[in-house]
Amino acid sequence: MKYISTRGQSPALSFSDILLGGLAPDGGLYLPEQYPQIDRSTLAEWRQLSYAELAYRIFSLYVDDIPAADLKALVYKTYTAETYHFARDADKASQVTPLTTLEPGLHLLELSNGPTLAFKDMAMQLLGNLFEYVLAKRGQQINILGATSGDTGSAAEYAMRGKTGVRVFMLSPHGKMSSFQRAQMYSLQDDNIFNIAVHGMFDDAQDIVKAVSNDASFKAQYKIGAVNSINWARVMAQIVYYFKGYFAATQNEDEQISFCVPSGNFGNICAGHVARMMGLPIAKLVLATNENNVLDEFFRTGVYRPRHTTETYVTSSPSMDISKASNFERFVFDLVGRDASTVSALWSKVDAGGSFDLNGTAHYDKLVNFGFQSGNSNHADRLATIRTVWAKYGVMIDTHTADGLKVALEKREPGVPMVVLETAQAVKFAETIQEALGLDAPRPLELDGIELLPQRVEVMQPDVAAVKAFIQTNS
Numbered sequence: 001m002k003y004i005s006t007r008g009q010s011p012a013l014s015f016s017d018i019l020l021g022g023l024a025p026d027g028g029l030y031l032p033e034q035y036p037q038i039d040r041s042t043l044a045e046w047r048q049l050s051y052a053e054l055a056y057r058i059f060s061l062y063v064d065d066i067p068a069a070d071l072k073a074l075v076y077k078t079y080t081a082e083t084y085h086f087a088r089d090a091d092k093a094s095q096v097t098p099l100t101t102l103e104p105g106l107h108l109l110e111l112s113n114g115p116t117l118a119f120k121d122m123a124m125q126l127l128g129n130l131f132e133y134v135l136a137k138r139g140q141q142i143n144i145l146g147a148t149s150g151d152t153g154s155a156a157e158y159a160m161r162g163k164t165g166v167r168v169f170m171l172s173p174h175g176k177m178s179s180f181q182r183a184q185m186y187s188l189q190d191d192n193i194f195n196i197a198v199h200g201m202f203d204d205a206q207d208i209v210k211a212v213s214n215d216a217s218f219k220a221q222y223k224i225g226a227v228n229s230i231n232w233a234r235v236m237a238q239i240v241y242y243f244k245g246y247f248a249a250t251q252n253e254d255e256q257i258s259f260c261v262p263s264g265n266f267g268n269i270c271a272g273h274v275a276r277m278m279g280l281p282i283a284k285l286v287l288a289t290n291e292n293n294v295l296d297e298f299f300r301t302g303v304y305r306p307r308h309t310t311e312t313y314v315t316s317s318p319s320m321d322i323s324k325a326s327n328f329e330r331f332v333f334d335l336v337g338r339d340a341s342t343v344s345a346l347w348s349k350v351d352a353g354g355s356f357d358l359n360g361t362a363h364y365d366k367l368v369n370f371g372f373q374s375g376n377s378n379h380a381d382r383l384a385t386i387r388t389v390w391a392k393y394g395v396m397i398d399t400h401t402a403d404g405l406k407v408a409l410e411k412r413e414p415g416v417p418m419v420v421l422e423t424a425q426a427v428k429f430a431e432t433i434q435e436a437l438g439l440d441a442p443r444p445l446e447l448d449g450i451e452l453l454p455q456r457v458e459v460m461q462p463d464v465a466a467v468k469a470f471i472q473t474n475s
């Protein structure tokens with residue numbers, strides 16, 4: 001399997017060659033040159049597989065430059081009940097992504113049972129093992145540089161901790177994350193994990209990362225890399241749980257189901273799109289946004305209008321507070337019939353700070369073939385949904401999952417089971433749970449008191465030179 005760029009001006013590469021990089025050299029995103037097709041009999045055979053075995057079968061279709069036995073070992077090492085052990089029902093931990101049925105035909109797929117209690121662990125844990133393997137094979141090292149306001153940074157750190165050949169330099173806005181989030185990241189004592197808290201906001205941290213990455217000679221000399229959401233391996237890893245969720249919610253391969261996905265950067269639902277393109281019987285992919293409704297607007301109107309950062313709302317589902325959706329270009333590439341010149345023309349507008357409108361074009365007419373629907377949610381909706389789910393089913397959901405459930409209930413069709421992806425555990429957003437229910441979200445026992453552990457963090461001014469100097473000293 002070779003990978004091609006959505007902008008069509010980069011050579012096709014194999015999996016390991018795109019694993020460590022970010023954007024393609026032409027500014028596009030990598031996608032497999034075609035989607036492997038899964039027929040009904042293969043689906044039937046896969047129904048019985050464990051999570052790790054299913055993941056291995058799916059990845060084997062996308063990865064042809066890692067020997068099968070090595071790939072299998074990496075995958076089996078990643079998807080264990082030990083790593084994903086925070087299941088709502090402890091007996092189901094071995095399923096990795098257990099299904100919670102709220103009522104017949106309405107389910108939650110638990111994706112937040114990994115070490116940082118958010119779905120990003122599903123892909124990031126695999127990335128940690130893949131990076132270590134490929135770097136060792138090539139005799140290389142990498143310094144991962146990133147900025148985080150919460151979930152991504154901690155998922156990256158827990159995936160990369162202790163990995164040979166990898167160091168992580170993670171910038172976060174000083175004093176802006178919850179004390180639980182800070183404790184999750186800063187209490188890591190691994191030699192290869194470096195937390196840098198900068199005075200300022202998330203955008204200040206992000207600007208520093210961009211400035212350092214744009215310094216080509218520094219980037220080359222210090223082997224600066226990233227693990228951001230455009231990484232193809234993250235999308236690939238996420239395909240697996242759409243299959244797993246399908247099997248858990250159906251009896252046979254003639255059934256169709258729909259998924260509802262709380263969305264920000266379009267990474268999670270992009271994997272659902274790929275699963276559907278592979279032939280998984282998905283009726284609808286329902287995209288849910290919060291107040292930051294860039295993507296909902298596109299699916300309703302055909303207009304993609306990234307917001308300026310000053311137009312981005314800070315909400316109680318913060319991991320969906322995005323101004324533009326970094327994986328969306330992958331879907332549009334498929335929508336326009338994989339015509340890279342069309343994608344390049346559309347994104348020349350986006351990259352210049354503009355928008356595009358597909359309404360009235362042949363592309364817009366094709367949208368219905370891809371099964372998408374969308375809706376949005378706001379703070380009051382989140383509170384109401386958290387309350388309803390607690391009162392009606394005795395299940396506590398987090399704010400992002402609440403956005404998903406709110407939209408799922410609007411879009412549900414009779415006779416088609418709806419699976420809402422549960423992207424985080426309630427305890428991560430305990431203040432809003434308190435506001436909605438007047439209750440403390442229960443915390444897994446082993447995370448009790450993590451705020452009291454010693455913390456390892458470097459506090460700095462938002463200064464590019466200081467961050468570079470810190471990387472030089474510690475690499």
Ligand SMILES: *Cc1c(COP(=O)(O)O)cnc(C)c1O
Pocket residue numbers: 118119120151152229262263264265266267268269319320400423424
């Ligand atoms: C990252 C994240 C999302 C959004 O996922 P995308 O892949 O960016 O669309 C939703 N919920 C939570 C809890 C997240 O951490």
